[in-house]
Amino acid sequence: MLEAQTITRRGLLHGAAAVGALAGTGALTGCAMGGDSDKEGAKGEANAANPLGVKQDAPLEVVIFNGGLGEEYAKAHEAMYKERFPQASVKHSATQQIAETLQPRFVAGDPPDVVNNSGGSQIDFNALVSQGALADLGEVLAAPSLDDPKVPVKDTLRPGTIEAGSYDGKFLSLNYAYSAYGIWYSEKLFTERGWQYPKTWDEMIALCRRIKAAGISPWTYQGKHSRYMSWPILSAAAKLGGVDVLKAIDNLEPGAWRHEAVRAAADAYYQLAVDGFLQPGASGMDHIQSQTEWSRGKAAFISCGSWLENEQKAVTPPGFRIAVAPTPSLTAGDKLPFEAFRGSGSEAFVVPAKAGNLRGGLEYLRVMLSRQGASDFTRKTSSLPCVAGSTAGLDLSPGLASVTKLIDAAGPNTFTWLYNSYYRKLERTLVDAACADLFSKRINSAQWVDRCQQAADGIAKDASIKKYKRT
The missing domain is CATH 3.40.190.10 (Periplasmic binding protein-like II)
Structure with missing residues (x-):
């Protein structure tokens, strides 16, 4: 097993046992993950400054895949969230073993509030979706962007972002990195x-x-x-x-x-x-x-x-x-x-349906999709986020400059599977x-x-x- 500084975004852990258990034996079946409104967790008052109704002092837990992009970008996002909700504690952790670490918590009905479900040991999305384990992120798309309340978040995203994260018409996964x-x-x-x-x-x-x-x-x-x-x-x-x-x-x-x-x-x-x-x-x-x-x-x-x-x-x-x-x-x-x-999104971020601070999880994604959040990601990873125009004013590395030229030259001629x-x-x-x-x-x-x-x-x-x- 490689150390964290050399493990990639996809990771080397295949996690066959964990993924197989989840997908093949219905390990989440007993969790009753599908969407009782009284299971949403902490709620606050929704208003113009807090459109998603985050409870001001509700703790937030974020788990990041510690791969090729590292975890420093997530710490920057967490600091932004903390600025918006100073009464809230933010717990951060990073691991290469997403399935092994978090599958038991999904089964127990006590998952983190935000999960970067990525790497070779990610939890199988087919199983998570089919068992209702993920919150619908449609509210994030419809919410006003952090930078301009007149512009909804969905209008700030690169083409294909919503399609890549949608299952049966529901937006369930934010593929934050644009690869x-x-x-x-x-x-x-x-x-x-x-x-x-x-x-x-x-x-x-x-x-x-x-x-x-x-x-x-x-x-x-x-x-x-x-x-x-x-x-x-x-x-x-x-x-x-x-x-x-x-x-x-x-x-x-x-x-x-x-x-x-x-x-x-x-x-x-x-x-x-x-x-x-x-x-x-x-x-x-x-x-x-x-x-x-x-x-x-x-x-x-x-x-x-x-x-x-x-x-x-x-x-x-x-x-x-x-x-x-x-x-x-x-x-x-x-x-x-x-x-x-x-061109396609990668680095999937999800909010579990049973998150204790589901509202905070949705807000965390809104923070990530702000111009500052996107710029911090690019500066710390030399990678593009799914936020359009996020490289404006940045001094780009050679590879990232090449990627932006690729995108500009292609125009509408991008595709994915x-x-x-x-x-x-x-x-x-x-x-x-x-x-x-x-x-x-x-x-x-x-x-x-x-x-x-x-x-x-x-x-x-x-x-x-x-x-x-x-x-």
């Missing part, structure tokens, strides 16, 4: 070598040949978490075939993974393994090891989200100039332009294993597509798993 997913490289290395980031797949393969000839591995990847390589595959498929390709996957439609766009994308990225463009030994590396190899210039490209800069800041050499770009276009006829990329939130096991276990076999050349791209489809079909047929519909 841009793409292919990362060093601008310093590329400038020194005279390389240009490729905009087409043919250009990518041609550049990989040049990089390999220069004695550098063209690509590395997080072999022990090989699902990271499913991200460029699905991104390329969405750009080739359109966003409906992703919606079909999210909705567990028969044959969705066998769509010709997914096949073409899988075949393209499989070529990296076949042509020897992957760093030797990467299949046995975890995310920290492979990303460190990349930071040290041993490989040119790596697939990741925009938490990468903060996660690697301790080992990234000065002048590296970390940068991100979209996945290359597969064909000249792609339905989405080269600039299109996957939700199957990983709806059905955690499908991505974290089944697709992950298929990717490990694909990039180790134990299976080919056609077999990978079949494996993923069979896994999705298994989820679809499992009556114990609640299903969601993306429109």
Whole structure:
């Protein structure tokens, strides 16, 4: 187990036992989590200064996932909450073991007021949602923003934030960090070598040949978490075939993974393994090891989200100039332009339905979504929050500046998928294993597509798993 300073946002704890117990045995069933109004906990008088009716002296407990983003940003938010409610005590704790630590408290009906349900050991959202364990955050969306009472909170959020956190029409999870997913490289290395980031797949393969000839591995990847390589595959498929390709996957439609766009994308990225463009030994590396190899210039490209800069800041050499770009276009006829990329919320924050200070939990999220809260997050993590315009006036790090350029260039052409939130096991276990076999050349791209489809079909047929519909 890695120490807190090296554990990532996703974490290394798989928490299979805890998650399995929750999702498979109905560990929360006895909690009667669904929404009796008299179980809401502490209440205060609602007014213009306190629109959510927080009880002034009610204690607030916040539990943070101690991953790649750390916990300092949360301490800043807690200090803001304390300024608003000076009579309230605020208890802060951080852990990498969210499920192991908090599942018993959900079962006992005594959860914290705010939970950052993230990391490899997060509590399965499907189980939390299906058993009514989460409070509806719709009141936060409708509440006036902290900065301008004429503007509701929902109008301050980046596109896709509400969709990503909604289940059956209820907004239950605030994915606070806005992650841009793409292919990362060093601008310093590329400038020194005279390389240009490729905009087409043919250009990518041609550049990989040049990089390999220069004695550098063209690509590395997080072999022990090989699902990271499913991200460029699905991104390329969405750009080739359109966003409906992703919606079909999210909705567990028969044959969705066998769509010709997914096949073409899988075949393209499989070529990296076949042509020897992957760093030797990467299949046995975890995310920290492979990303460190990349930071040290041993490989040119790596697939990741925009938490990468903060996660690697301790080992990234000065002048590296970390940068991100979209996945290359597969064909000249792609339905989405080269600039299109996957942008999605991450770092899920929830308020348990049985929180002792539910009103305070909702208010804490409103504080997080203020301009000051968003700016504090960016300064302390080099990451974007889901609050639009939150980087105004800030001196941005190279990676974050690159992310903002990516967002600006894409305009409306951003997309994401939700199957990983709806059905955690499908991505974290089944697709992950298929990717490990694909990039180790134990299976080919056609077999990978079949494996993923069979896994999705298994989820679809499992009556114990609640299903969601993306429109």
